[in-house]
Structures are given as structure tokens and as C-alpha cells.
Amino acid sequence: MKLTTGQTYWDKTAKPTSKFSVLEEDYNAEIVIIGGGMSGTLAAYKLASAGKKVTVIDRCEVGRGSSSANTGLLQYASDTMLSEFVDRIGEKDAVLFYKMCLEAMDELTKIASTLSKSTGYRLRDSIFYASTPNDVDKLKREYSYLKKYDFPAEYLDHQKLVEEYGIDKPAALRTWHDAEVNPYQFIQALTAENLKMGVTYFEHTSVNLDSLVENTVMTESGAKISFDSIIIATGYSKLYSELNGKAHINQTFAIATKPIEGELWKDSVMVWETKKPYLYFRTAPGGRMIAGGLDEESSELYDDPEFIQQKGQEILDEIKEMFPHLDVQIDDAWNSLFGISKDGLPFMGAAPHQDNVYYLLGYEGNGTCYSMAGASIIKDLLDGTHNPYAHIVKPSR
Numbered sequence: 009m010k011l012t013t014g015q016t017y018w019d020k021t022a023k024p025t026s027k028f029s030v031l032e033e034d035y036n037a038e039i040v041i042i043g044g045g046m047s048g049t050l051a052a053y054k055l056a057s058a059g060k061k062v063t064v065i066d067r068c069e070v071g072r073g074s075s076s077a078n079t080g081l082l083q084y085a086s087d088t089m090l091s092e093f094v095d096r097i098g099e100k101d102a103v104l105f106y107k108m109c110l111e112a113m114d115e116l117t118k119i120a121s122t123l124s125k126s127t128g129y130r131l132r133d134s135i136f137y138a139s140t141p142n143d144v145d146k147l148k149r150e151y152s153y154l155k156k157y158d159f160p161a162e163y164l165d166h167q168k169l170v171e172e173y174g175i176d177k178p179a180a181l182r183t184w185h186d187a188e189v190n191p192y193q194f195i196q197a198l199t200a201e202n203l204k205m206g207v208t209y210f211e212h213t214s215v216n217l218d219s220l221v222e223n224t225v226m227t228e229s230g231a232k233i234s235f236d237s238i239i240i241a242t243g244y245s246k247l248y249s250e251l252n253g254k255a256h257i258n259q260t261f262a263i264a265t266k267p268i269e270g271e272l273w274k275d276s277v278m279v280w281e282t283k284k285p286y287l288y289f290r291t292a293p294g295g296r297m298i299a300g301g302l303d304e305e306s307s308e309l310y311d312d313p314e315f316i317q318q319k320g321q322e323i324l325d326e327i328k329e330m331f332p333h334l335d336v337q338i339d340d341a342w343n344s345l346f347g348i349s350k351d352g353l354p355f356m357g358a359a360p361h362q363d364n365v366y367y368l369l370g371y372e373g374n375g376t377c378y379s380m381a382g383a384s385i386i387k388d389l390l391d392g393t394h395n396p397y398a399h400i401v402k403p404s405r
């Protein structure tokens with residue numbers, strides 16, 4: 009299944025650095041991770057750092073799945089507001105979930121600071137604006153919950169938003185502890201660390217997950233993999249039967265612009281909004297802008313480059329309306345699959361009927377933050393250690 013069509017920006021920023029062999033013979037693993045995207049890579053990093061013996065297997069190349077379509081806005085606030093989660097899953101779990109995300113953001117920032125290769129990781133504030141005057145009350149309610157539990161957030165009224173950021177919208181929340189990243193470079197840098205810690209990799213090896221029985225699974229070419237534990241980090245490639253009715257696959261569009269002259273906006277903040285589907289954008293090195301939106305409820309990607317460009321233009325037109333002084337032109341435009349869950353939460357933890365099988369599926373907007381949190385949850389589950397967030401995101405919920 010194709011995960012992306014069109015031309016993504018990140019692919020142009022780094023060449024694949026490691027070429028791993030194909031798994032052709034039967035193989036014994038302690039922990040095998042299926043999928044070498046952001047989720048599999050972070051899980052391998054977390055587990056190998058704890059001294060575990062890990063093997064990562066990918067049917068293509070490491071980091072070339074949805075992770076290379078990721079626009080790289082890393083935020084603790086989710087697509088579902090804390091106040092919405094309060095109504096949906098209760099105040100206690102809603103707050104715990106947001107705490108999980110904030111901790112994951114801080115862990116990503118800490119990991120990024122230890123990596124010697126370039127990753128484009130920079131702490132950035134986010135501006136979450138009210139798309140219409142009707143959304144201002146929603147934003148105020150959100151702010152009151154964020155403040156009540158000491159999450160890093162500030163309320164900006166219209167005047168302050170215009171004066172400070174040149175954004176003419178009714179109101180906004182500013183949040184911090186957020187960051188931007190080049191996801192492809194980040195995966196490459198982590199992979200280099202994983203290799204140093206003894207993680208084994210295989211590429212161009214497709215695993216037939218329907219063949220999974222107890223402690224074995226087959227590759228499509230007939231090699232048998234035996235394992236103590238298996239972590240399924242296959243992103244949006246397959247909708248597993250355990251998730252039937254709880255998740256679906258949509259599609260979305262994103263663009264990278266050509267370099268733009270001058271300072272784009274104050275502090276290079278990352279911007280998004282209350283409307284659904286929302287428009288979002290950030291700056292990127294070299295004076296570029298990266299933006300996305302226009303989600304559609306279909307899992308059929310478009311193949312026509314002109315159509316993808318046209319959708320990219322729609323995204324760009326919305327940005328031009330906000331910043332008419334900027335001369336912005338599209339350089340790259342892409343169309344990608346995107347996983348949505350019914351309750352707004354990712355699926356991370358033990359599979360419902362097999363206790364040595366774990367899912368690490370960061371469905372919903374800030375998937376990278378979820379991948380980080382999920383890696384910690386799975387490590388705790390493997391160690392038999394209590395994790396305060398595991399019950400909220402467990403696949404059997």
C-alpha cells in the first residue's frame with residue numbers, strides 16, 4: 009500500500025545513509041520491531057538504551073514511510089483539546105494523557121540534544137488560533153483547563169495576536185515545550201545511535217503479519233522469525249482487525265514552499281487553528297515554509313501530480329490571505345494517508361489477545377509525540393513496570 013504520492017520535502021534533505029540486508033533465512037530475535045519509521049526507531053532507541061536486544065525489520069527503507077511525509081511540528085497539545093478529552097474520557101485521564109504528551113515532548117528534546125548528526129530539531133512555541141469568533145469561548149475554556157493543571161500556555165487576545173505575531177484572528181493560545189524537526193534526518197540520527205547500541209536492521213523484508221502465531225511470524229518470502237516479543241510499528245500501512253470500528257485511514261495534503269525573502273513571522277512559531285480539518289504551518293531552514301491540511305475522508309491517494317499541486321495551491325492561498333505581503337510559491341507538494349482514531353487517542357500497548365504482541369500506532373495529529381510516549385509505555389510493559397498512562401491508550405480500550 010502506497011503511503012504517499014507527490015514529492016515530499018524531507019526526501020531531498022538527506023540521502024539514505026545505511027543500506028541494510030534483506031532477511032532471507034530463519035531468524036531468532038529477542039524483541040523484533042516491524043517497521044523502521046519514527047515509531048519503530050524510537051522504540052528501538054528506548055529499548056536498546058535499556059540494554060535490550062532489538063531487531064528492526066522494514067519492508068522498504070528505514071524512515072521512508074509516512075515519517076518522511078510528516079511536516080515535523082511536535083506539540084504536546086493534541087488534535088483533540090484537553091477540554092474536549094475532559095468531556096470524552098473524564099478529567100483525570102484527560103489530564104494524564106496531556107501530561108504523557110508533555111513528558112514525551114521533553115524526552116524528545118532531551119534525546120535530540122544528545123544526537124551528533126543534524127536533525128533540524130529546534131524548540132518552538134506554537135500558536136493555536138480561533139478560526140472564527142464563535143471559537144473564542146472554546147479557546148477560553150481550553151485555557152482554563154491548561155492553566156488549572158499548569159500546562160505551559162498563555163491566552164492571547166486579538167490585539168496581542170496582531171501586535172506580536174501579525175496574525176489577524178480573534179484570539180489564540182500560545183504553548184511552549186513544542187519543537188520542529190526534520191523527521192527523516194531525526195530517524196537517520198537515531199538509527200546511527202541504535203546501530204552503536206547493537207540494534208540489528210533488515211530492509212526490503214516484508215513481514216506477513218497474518219502469519220503471526222504465538223512466538224513466530226513469517227516473512228513474505230518464507231523466512232521464519234522466532235521472537236520473545238514483537239512490536240508492530242507499521243504506521244498506516246494496515247488497519248488491524250483489533251482496531252475495527254475504532255480507527256480509519258484518511259488522507260491529507262502538505263507543501264513546502266520555495267525560499268521566501270525576509271523574516272516570516274516572530275520567533276518562527278508553529279501555527280494551527282480550531283477549525284476541522286485545520287490549516288497548519290511552520291518555517292523551515294533556508295526561509296521555507298511547510299504547511300498542510302485539507303484532510304479528506306478517503307484512503308485512496310491521488311496519483312495526478314497536477315491535482316496534488318492544485319490542492320497545495322489551496323493550502324497556499326489560505327496562508328496568503330493571512331500574510332498578503334509574503335511572496336510564497338510551492339516547491340514540493342504531497343498527498344499522504346493519515347490514521348484517525350474515533351476517540352482521538354493513539355493505540356499503544358499489548359494486543360488484546362496475545363500478551364507478547366504490542367502495537368505502537370501513533371494515529372492522530374501529533375504522531376511523533378505519541379511514538380515517543382508509546383515507546384516508553386511498551387518498555388514498561390516489557391519490564392513489568394507500572395506505567396501511569398498505559399490504560400488510556402491501550403488498544404483493547
Ligand SMILES: Cc1cc2nc3c(=O)[nH]c(=O)nc-3n(C[C@H](O)[C@H](O)[C@H](O)COP(=O)(O)OP(=O)(O)OC[C@H]3O[C@@H](n4cnc5c(N)ncnc54)[C@H](O)[C@@H]3O)c2cc1C
Pocket residue numbers: 011042043044045046047048065066067068069070071072073074075076077078079080081082083213214215216217241242243244245260261262300344345346368369370371372373374375376377379
Ligand atoms: C502529511 C502528514 C503530516 C504529518 N505531520 C505531522 C506533524 O507535523 N507532527 C507529527 O508529530 N506527526 C505528523 N504526522 C504523523 C506522523 O507522520 C506519523 O505519526 C508517523 O510517521 C508514524 O510513524 P510510524 O513509524 O508509525 O509509520 P511509518 O513512518 O509509516 O513507518 C512504518 C514502517 O513500517 C513499514 N512496514 C509496514 N508494513 C510492514 C510489514 N508488513 N513488514 C515490514 N515492514 C512494514 C513501512 O515500510 C514503514 O517504513 C504527519 C503525517 C502525515 C501523513
